[in-house]
Amino acid sequence: MIQTHYRTCNLCEAMCGLEIQYEEKEVKRIQGDKKDPFSKGHICPKAVALKDIYEDPDRLKYPLRKKADGSWEQIGWEEAYDEVATRIQAIQEKYGKNAVGIYLGNPNVHNMGAMLFNRDFIKSLKTKNRFSATSVDQLPHHFAALLQFGHYMMIPIPDIDRTDFLLIFGANPLVSNGSLMTAAGVDRRLKAIQERGGKIVVIDPRRSETAKKADQHIFVKPGTDALVLLAMLHTIFEKGWEDLGSVAEFTDGLAAVQEAVQDFSPQKVATITGVSATEIVHLTQAFCQAQSAVCYGRIGVSTQVFGGLSQWLINVINIVTGNLDKIGGAMFTLPAFDLVAQTGSMGKVGAFARWKSRVRGLPEFGGELPVSVLAEEILTPGEGQIKAMVTVAGNPVLSTPNGQQLEQAFEQLEFMVSLDIYVNETSSHADLILPSTTGLETPHYDVIFHALAVQNTAKYSPALFEKEADQQHDWEILQALTTRLSGKPSNGFTPDMMLDFMLQGGPYRKEGMSLKKLKEEVHGVDLGPLKPALPKRLFTKNKHIQLAPEILLNDLKRLEDFWKNNNPLNKEFPFQLIGRRQLRSNNSWMHNSKRLVKGRDRCTLLIHPNDAASLNLENGQEVKVSSRVGNIQLKAEVSDEMMEGVVSIPHGWGHHRKNIKMQVAAAHAGASVNDLTDDQFIDELTGNAALCGVPVSIKGL
Numbered sequence: 001m002i003q004t005h006y007r008t009c010n011l012c013e014a015m016c017g018l019e020i021q022y023e024e025k026e027v028k029r030i031q032g033d034k035k036d037p038f039s040k041g042h043i044c045p046k047a048v049a050l051k052d053i054y055e056d057p058d059r060l061k062y063p064l065r066k067k068a069d070g071s072w073e074q075i076g077w078e079e080a081y082d083e084v085a086t087r088i089q090a091i092q093e094k095y096g097k098n099a100v101g102i103y104l105g106n107p108n109v110h111n112m113g114a115m116l117f118n119r120d121f122i123k124s125l126k127t128k129n130r131f132s133a134t135s136v137d138q139l140p141h142h143f144a145a146l147l148q149f150g151h152y153m154m155i156p157i158p159d160i161d162r163t164d165f166l167l168i169f170g171a172n173p174l175v176s177n178g179s180l181m182t183a184a185g186v187d188r189r190l191k192a193i194q195e196r197g198g199k200i201v202v203i204d205p206r207r208s209e210t211a212k213k214a215d216q217h218i219f220v221k222p223g224t225d226a227l228v229l230l231a232m233l234h235t236i237f238e239k240g241w242e243d244l245g246s247v248a249e250f251t252d253g254l255a256a257v258q259e260a261v262q263d264f265s266p267q268k269v270a271t272i273t274g275v276s277a278t279e280i281v282h283l284t285q286a287f288c289q290a291q292s293a294v295c296y297g298r299i300g301v302s303t304q305v306f307g308g309l310s311q312w313l314i315n316v317i318n319i320v321t322g323n324l325d326k327i328g329g330a331m332f333t334l335p336a337f338d339l340v341a342q343t344g345s346m347g348k349v350g351a352f353a354r355w356k357s358r359v360r361g362l363p364e365f366g367g368e369l370p371v372s373v374l375a376e377e378i379l380t381p382g383e384g385q386i387k388a389m390v391t392v393a394g395n396p397v398l399s400t401p402n403g404q405q406l407e408q409a410f411e412q413l414e415f416m417v418s419l420d421i422y423v424n425e426t427s428s429h430a431d432l433i434l435p436s437t438t439g440l441e442t443p444h445y446d447v448i449f450h451a452l453a454v455q456n457t458a459k460y461s462p463a464l465f466e467k468e469a470d471q472q473h474d475w476e477i478l479q480a481l482t483t484r485l486s487g488k489p490s491n492g493f494t495p496d497m498m499l500d501f502m503l504q505g506g507p508y509r510k511e512g513m514s515l516k517k518l519k520e521e522v523h524g525v526d527l528g529p530l531k532p533a534l535p536k537r538l539f540t541k542n543k544h545i546q547l548a549p550e551i552l553l554n555d556l557k558r559l560e561d562f563w564k565n566n567n568p569l570n571k572e573f574p575f576q577l578i579g580r581r582q583l584r585s586n587n588s589w590m591h592n593s594k595r596l597v598k599g600r601d602r603c604t605l606l607i608h609p610n611d612a613a614s615l616n617l618e619n620g621q622e623v624k625v626s627s628r629v630g631n632i633q634l635k636a637e638v639s640d641e642m643m644e645g646v647v648s649i650p651h652g653w654g655h656h657r658k659n660i661k662m663q664v665a666a667a668h669a670g671a672s673v674n675d676l677t678d679d680q681f682i683d684e685l686t687g688n689a690a691l692c693g694v695p696v697s698i699k700g701l
């Protein structure tokens, strides 16, 4: 008999509601759940691939151990857990606690069990060598949030359903489906802005899918956004357009910001940024004159040399124009599982630079070191060298800068274990792989993305399919390892118990919020639009917004010096490389779904016609792209979408690596852009990798 199951898609940040028809253990159909109060029926092509992942013959279900000849043997769970614990403990006894490193990948934040059980596991490792995908992604957002609002998770969310003016720097929500702005059906929401007479402006070195639909697109040279933002602020103060609105009473540092931006006139930054002074002034004026407006910046301004400065200045623009904590501006969420309130004490100012990386001396943030230093921490001998690695749902060989160096580093380890569902570019280097259930086999509540959504909603998804007798959930694997490493018995909590505890003690307790309630409301519960929340929700010491933290002001000098003296482009590497997301990819790990990789080769180098002409390149020609750290080959795709001097390659490809066991992906290998990105090219302030604006050269083959 065909039955229907409702759940939230856990693949990207959009949290689309799914309606799944199934019969016994077979998925018959996946479509959007029109009754989901948040997504209202929206889905993208990746949702259907949940079926492919569930059925994928290459997906692992039981522990694997590498034999001396490099082949894999299946072993039992108890044996695997014991071996991992024994090997880690032996290495820590011999070399010290920090000899074990851990890397957490992106799917952790899309997995309730992992979110709730990773903390104790990490603690049980007692190492300072912790890494995650945060430092190739949103670290600058956390950095600005911590310094300005007192908590690293106090990230302002654009209230796009009510705004009159959306200014986007370096995000492409029509493809990414929205990020640090969970907004299922973002196309509908963007269209609605225009239908109610509002405007969308996109600032991007590529005329992206979103830019094409916007009212205006402005090309900007990669890595120079901070200068555009400074010039906008300069204009605001020069014209006297600043008006802090409701936050004026509890905002510190206005005069300091005003002074800091004085030198950055639109005329001064025009040549470096590629944005004319007139454009900057017009844009600023339109932003200030709108009833409500919000400036939003994502990956393009986060994963660049001035990521920290950019995210800070974006907050500053929202604040000084009175658009922070205002309807239609940048607002804070109030999720039913209230991570911000619960972790308040941990997230306060001070969670930065408590220790530094051994080799390069980069500061930790929130207990993590930048992943750009991971390879050198493994490769550089001396006390504190990493000798063993644990990866949890991460593929840093394809996702972090200088992937080839990291591969070499992994080969040198004494021990490595990967909690992963595939033998892929990273886990193939491990001695043991511990695979968990995934997707349709897991119960889900979005602990993270409800907290970053444009509307407050709550939804619980039970597992669709029972796991097989011998399969383990991520949280069960983490718990088994934690008890062995810590020597303490488990407290017996399950993710459901912890979730219920948080829901019943959360901000909607008076409304009877509980797991039982969510289990009854299969489509999810609407908790209403975002509401003003300040100053109550601030975590800064004096409960004021900090407009001008000193450490950020001080970084302005680096910005000026960089573009004056050290502009990274030179004769050897004259082009700037940026990335691009693709609708049918999800970072590096969904290319084993046939329906997602079919069709033309999508791992191409986009290049402007004038640049192609100057290099004598034809559309479709094979090219070699080189950077300081390596080179790759792929096809050129000539397109005036690109700004001149800038080229784009999507990330997550490069499945030609030896020893991986993903047949479909290997047949659509592509090349890895992170064999070009540089572990030394970073935002020195936050430690985030600079994946955008990497200097490269191009040669036709």
Ligand SMILES: Nc1nc2c(c(=O)[nH]1)N[C@H]1C(S)=C(S)[C@@H](COP(=O)(O)OP(=O)(O)OC[C@H]3O[C@@H](n4cnc5c(=O)[nH]c(N)nc54)[C@H](O)[C@@H]3O)O[C@H]1N2
Pocket (backbone or CB within 6 Å): 104, 105, 106, 107, 111, 133, 136, 137, 299, 392, 393, 394, 395, 396, 398, 399, 400, 419, 420, 421, 422, 424, 426, 435, 436, 437, 438, 439, 474, 579, 580, 586, 587, 588, 589, 651, 652, 673, 674, 677, 691
């Ligand atoms: N050049 C460039 N590089 C980038 C980016 C870019 O824009 N440009 N983007 C960056 C960003 S934003 C991110 S978030 C990172 C992502 O970086 P990573 O998180 O390191 O990479 P993913 O491709 O998401 O790899 C996820 C891994 O988890 C495994 N997995 C999937 N589901 C499960 C599960 O349920 N349980 C377990 N245990 N494992 C699972 C997959 O098999 C895969 O190995 O990449 C970054 N890298």
Ligand SMILES: Nc1nc2c(c(=O)[nH]1)N[C@H]1C(S)=C(S)[C@@H](COP(=O)(O)OP(=O)(O)OC[C@H]3O[C@@H](n4cnc5c(=O)[nH]c(N)nc54)[C@H](O)[C@@H]3O)O[C@H]1N2
Pocket (backbone or CB within 6 Å): 012, 013, 106, 137, 169, 170, 171, 172, 173, 175, 176, 177, 178, 179, 203, 204, 205, 206, 208, 220, 221, 222, 223, 224, 225, 298, 299, 300, 301, 304, 578, 579, 580, 581, 582, 583, 584, 585, 586, 587, 692, 693
């Ligand atoms: N389909 C799909 N969806 C995804 C993912 C995926 O892999 N595939 N990944 C998910 C993840 S992990 C994340 S973090 C989000 C990211 O979500 P988004 O931030 O929306 O991601 P991108 O589409 O990479 O958009 C980044 C934009 O920045 C531009 N850019 C590059 N350099 C610069 C610069 O220097 N300045 C400016 N102003 N712009 C620049 C690029 O051209 C691009 O259009 O997407 C999520 N959603």
Ligand code: SF4
Pocket (backbone or CB within 6 Å): 009, 010, 011, 012, 013, 014, 015, 016, 042, 043, 044, 045, 046, 047, 177, 184
């Ligand atoms: S947009 Fe994201 S959440 Fe929605 S169906 Fe696609 S992958 Fe899933």
Ligand SMILES: [Mo]
Pocket (backbone or CB within 6 Å): 106, 137
């Ligand atoms: Mo990400």
